[in-house]
Amino acid sequence: MTKPGLFRILLALPVLALLACSADEGAPAAQAGTGKAVAGIADAPLGSGFDFYVLALSWSPSYCLVEGERANQQQCAEDRDLGFVVHGLWPQYESGFPEFCPSRDPDRVPSQLGRNYLDIVPTMGLIGHQWRKHGSCSGLSQQDYFKALRAARNRITVPDAFALEQLPARIDAFEAENAFIAANPGMKRDGISVQCQRGLLREVRICMTPSLEYRSCGEIDRNGCKIRNLNLPEPD
Numbered sequence: 001m002t003k004p005g006l007f008r009i010l011l012a013l014p015v016l017a018l019l020a021c022s023a024d025e026g027a028p029a030a031q032a033g034t035g036k037a038v039a040g041i042a043d044a045p046l047g048s049g050f051d052f053y054v055l056a057l058s059w060s061p062s063y064c065l066v067e068g069e070r071a072n073q074q075q076c077a078e079d080r081d082l083g084f085v086v087h088g089l090w091p092q093y094e095s096g097f098p099e100f101c102p103s104r105d106p107d108r109v110p111s112q113l114g115r116n117y118l119d120i121v122p123t124m125g126l127i128g129h130q131w132r133k134h135g136s137c138s139g140l141s142q143q144d145y146f147k148a149l150r151a152a153r154n155r156i157t158v159p160d161a162f163a164l165e166q167l168p169a170r171i172d173a174f175e176a177e178n179a180f181i182a183a184n185p186g187m188k189r190d191g192i193s194v195q196c197q198r199g200l201l202r203e204v205r206i207c208m209t210p211s212l213e214y215r216s217c218g219e220i221d222r223n224g225c226k227i228r229n230l231n232l233p234e235p236d
Helices: 003-042 060-070 111-117 124-133 142-155 173-183 218-222
Strands: 052-059 084-092 169-171 192-197 200-208 230-232
Touching: 052 060, 052 142, 060 200, 060 230, 084 124, 084 142, 084 200, 111 124, 111 142, 124 142, 169 173, 173 192, 173 200, 192 218, 200 230
Parallel strands: none
Antiparallel strands: 052 084, 052 200, 169 230, 192 200
16 A cells, blocks of 8 residues: 555544444434333333233312212312322232232321322322222232332323313213324324213223233223213312
8 A cells, every 4th residue: 555545544533433333322312212211111110910901091170079078088078189190000910800809018008108199199098999809919019009000090191172271161971082192103002091970081090911011901991981071170
């Protein structure tokens, strides 16, 4: 090789190194962005001993109206203005479900743990009940069950139709399901159901795999409410 040719190669090496460095720096940034988008699912503790979860989101104003004086006064207090709250994250079989399973953890949920979830589950009483009846069947510890519960709730975008400034309102059960499906890409048509009572939309139930991916669940879907023109009350 001639000296001029060798000189041109030596001059090009720093440029090539700079380009390679820039490409390397760009790749981790893209991967980090992707990882961040799914971190809540990937980091969620993985339960076992069941087929799938139902995430039950209760419309709090309907609960307060139906239960009346029997309703939890902390949940239904005038200053809370709650919309959807987490009723529970329920392990399910393809047919039926387990409940009140033996667990190494105590029945009582310590307040220092439970109070971390009062922003999505409205009372300590409900937190304790959900652990005893459902969380104990998840194959998880108390701490990990509630981590999974929060990760499941964080997956869900509540549609604009349920914004408090839109209330009171009326909505068909089918329209409510459509709104959730549109707001949450990947949600299955036969993986969500609406529960109603006394002409009120009472609850939305969403099926998820143990790793919190959306999935179908024929039994849950078939048992859903199909009523049109449901009332969607506002908080008192």
